[in-house]
Amino acid sequence: MAEATQGEATIVGGRYRVMPEIRLEEFDRTHIEAFAVEDMRDRTRSLIGLVARRGRPVRDEWMSAIRRIDQPGLLRTIDGGVVDPGDGQGKRYAVIMERPQGGRVMDWLRAEGQSLDDLEMSRLLLRPLATALKAVHDVRTAHRAIAPDNLYFVDSARTRIALGDCLCGPPGESQPVAFESVERAAAHPAGRGDGGPREDFFALGALFAAALARKVPGTESPEAAADLMLRRLERGSYVALTDRARFGSDVGGLLRGLLSDNAEERWGFEEVRAWLDGRRSIGAMHSTRPQAARAFTFKGVDHSNTMSLATALAQHWREALRVVIEEKLDGWVARAIGDERRGSMIAQTISAGRTDGGAGADATLARVLAALDPEGPLRLRHVSVMKDGLGTLIAVSFLDDDRDTRQALAEMLVEGLPITSLGLVDTNDAQRRRLAQSEMAEFMRLRGFVAETIMGFGLERVLYDLNPTLPCLSPLVADAYPQTVPALLMALDQRAAKAGRGTAPVDRHIAAFIATKLGISYAGALKGVVRQDSEASERLSQLNLLSLAQETQPQVLVPALSRWLVQRLGPVVQSYGAKTTRAWMEKELERAVSTGSLNALRAIVDNPDRRMADDSGMAAARTTHAQLGMAMRRYDETRAARRAEAQHFGRQVAAMVGYTLLLSVLAALTFGSVG
Incomplete structure (x- = not known):
């Protein structure tokens, strides 16, 4: 019976049996374990089951849309559901996919694919992947799991490549920091947010650059990642991610378009397709972040734009508020950056907030950073999260029992941090203004949930x-x-x-x-x-x-x-x-x-009527009890009075009887002596 129960617990969609006894560790990824899968109706099929590790939220709401996509550049998603691998960790979500036969593309490039030139690489990677991403975007979602360890050869002859799973984990979490747009790269991996087509095509550009160089920048160590981030913030992503790389001008133009830090100018499917078809335009290279006429120096590093400075200040939280006040950050933003509106908001925030330490000071600094970098993540102490990544990071903080992160996220909502940056939307852009107003209303609703302490609300209510x-x-x-x-x-x-x-x-x-x-x-x-x-x-x-x-x-x-x-x-x-x-x-x-x-x-x-009747009965009983008590007290009082009266009367009677007896005795003595 136990075996049958376990068998049922590993079947997805009534057809696909995940086999916990057959691990496929070569397909494991961060937070994902791979198992063999048997199609019980067609045992000739080669399938794989990707099971999210305990404690990872998944994107299963997109399963029905993703499984309908049948594109050569995307591994076919067959089905998904909850299984119990029998490892004592309880039930988890599993995605059933076609099993790639040729291994990971990046491993092959490093070992055997050294002879491919730039154009051959573009034909191998860009056309199938761009078309696959277009199909994903057409169903109104984004892949957000574009990474070297998630790119496979579909066939054993290694002629076709495809992206793998995009559902087993928060969007963007599994992508290297170099593959995230610069704003989202500054956020916690689980809080990078849903993103959209522009984020996917940035990752595609970063993947192409990494394939050309046969390495992924920033993955060597945490220090290397931090250095890469600083170079991206100061010099732009294209320069930082292709530093010292050698490729033709045509490929350089493509990468400039894909790696643009300006999401509005970043290339998408149509531009990539045109480039592949021979219409070789060159993408814009400039950054949209205004460069300061005079750098702001913090911790010995000169920062020429507000996002670079906001990122550095957030990394040194305890020192940041003092620097913001003493160095008159508002004046630097207004004059060196040329943004008087933001400078005025920062000045008002400092004036209205607490600056003497403690939680109030944290909220003040968080608002300053939100005004300094409105396009970047929300920042509070050790937490950095995109507005559309709040949900997944809250989930991870509960799953990991990370109370400090939960506290910071709750404070972000209570203090209204998302609303601060939304208040800086260009008032002349009607579409963005309407979107900002809608987002403000949503965050106000979530703020109300957090502020309510009764069960059913609080941060748990926001979580679900x-x-x-x-x-x-x-x-x-x-x-x-x-x-x-x-x-x-x-x-x-x-x-x-x-x-x-x-x-x-x-x-x-x-x-x-x-x-x-x-x-x-x-x-x-x-x-x-x-x-x-x-x-x-x-x-x-x-x-x-x-x-x-x-x-x-x-x-x-x-x-x-x-x-x-x-x-x-x-x-x-x-x-x-x-x-x-x-x-x-x-x-x-x-x-x-x-x-x-x-x-x-x-x-x-x-039952209200029964409770009312019981209350009425109790009230009547109390009244009766009180009345009986009063009657008993009156009776006791009357009995005491009668006893006193009887005693007084008795004494009188006794006195009279005694007096009568005395008179009788005296009379007897008197008459006796006379006789």
């Missing part, structure tokens, strides 16, 4: 909002990889058997996941459901939230989860005053468990 196909990351269910509400409920039902009474079935991840899937966009909608003012209300809120989730999927019955919840509902039952009501609830809850309906449980313990 920006990553709609991400599975719930709660430790309770993460191994099951639940991506939908039904899958979450079933995962909790399976988890229930191992859960003790002290384990809550709802945490912040589960609450945020459900709130996202149910489209609950404001905290007020949950305040009647998620309450934590007492143990009873907290446990009732867990039932209520899960019940709301099940209402959308009534066919999903969860008897084990029901039992788990009932075992924890003791404080809720005890919160009712009537003994008969509590006894009835306990009996009905036991009866409802077997149905697997959470709404049935909720109807028993959270």
Whole structure:
């Protein structure tokens, strides 16, 4: 039985069986493990399964679009789904692809392809890859995984090349820093953002340059990468990435177009196709970053543009704010760069913000850097992220349990950093202004999520909002990889058997996941459901939230989860005053468990009419109790008074009787003596 279960756990699309026992390590990449795959309907096919390592978000929302593409320059994506390789790390996402037969192209170039000249290289690489990228862009996505270790010979004769997978990981994360546009290269690898066609064609140009040189610049060491970045910022990407390379002027013109730091002037498919067809124009070489009339010197390095300086300041965070203030950065931007608008914004930011250290000072510096380099990444302490890369970096920070990065990302949203750079959009550009306004509204919405502290919101709410196909990351269910509400409920039902009474079935991840899937966009909608003012209300809120989730999927019955919840509902039952009501609830809850309906449980313990009747009964009981108490006190008081009166009367009677007896004795003595 166990074998059958494991077999089912490795089948994708009911047809493709990932074989964990057959590793294909030669196809491994960063954060990806490769396995053999069997097509159970056609065992002659040669397939490969790429499984994302634990803790990596994937781009599975693009699977349906990518699998429809059939282009020679792109390895065919067959299918994708969740599998369990049986290595104890739980379920993960797998992409099924055709298996390349000729190895990696860059390995061949270094070992055997030395004789290819520039034009032969362009025919080998550019035409199939440019056409493949065009097909990817036509379905409104970007590849964003163009790297030497992801370029293969499709056939064993090594006549056809193709790009590999683009779904198993955040966009841009696996690309060398030299293959990213200069703005995105300055960001955290997992926060480089979605990008688009222009980013893909920059990477294509960098790949072509690396193939010509048979090496990838900046990969030797972290210091080499930092040096490359500085040269790119100061001299431009084309010069930095082709330094000392020897090739013909025609190829140089092509690379100038592809490696332009101006995204608007960067070559795309049409320009590359024209060049390949013999219409050899030359791309622009200048950078769009205004060069300063006077360099700004920081840490002994002269910076001639704002992005170069912003990158350097972010790398030396603790010193940066003092330098910004003392060196009058706003004046340098206004005069040396010639941008009075940005200079004024920087001056206002410094004047309005805290500059005396601490979190407030961090926010001030972050806003200054956002104004200094509005096209670059958002920067706060050690974190640097593109605006469209926030979602993936938040996901990685949760998956890696990186609390410092999570804190910085939350502060970015609370402080409204994305809005700072958007405020610098050219007011004369109507299209960009409308786009900026739309993005501002989106970030304001996310800011509201972070600012709300109740379960269902916070940074967890942003996490699932920006990553709609991400599975719930709660430790309770993460191994099951639940991506939908039904899958979450079933995962909790399976988890229930191992859960003790002290384990809550709802945490912040589960609450945020459900709130996202149910489209609950404001905290007020949950305040009647998620309450934590007492143990009873907290446990009732867990039932209520899960019940709301099940209402959308009534066919999903969860008897084990029901039992788990009932075992924890003791404080809720005890919160009712009537003994008969509590006894009835306990009996009905036991009866409802077997149905697997959470709404049935909720109807028993959270019925407004029953609660009102119980409250009314308790109020009446309290009133009766008070009245009886008063009556008893009056009775006690009356009895005490009667006792005192009786004692007083008794004393009087006793006195009279005693006096009478005394008179009788005296009379007897008197008459006796006379006689």
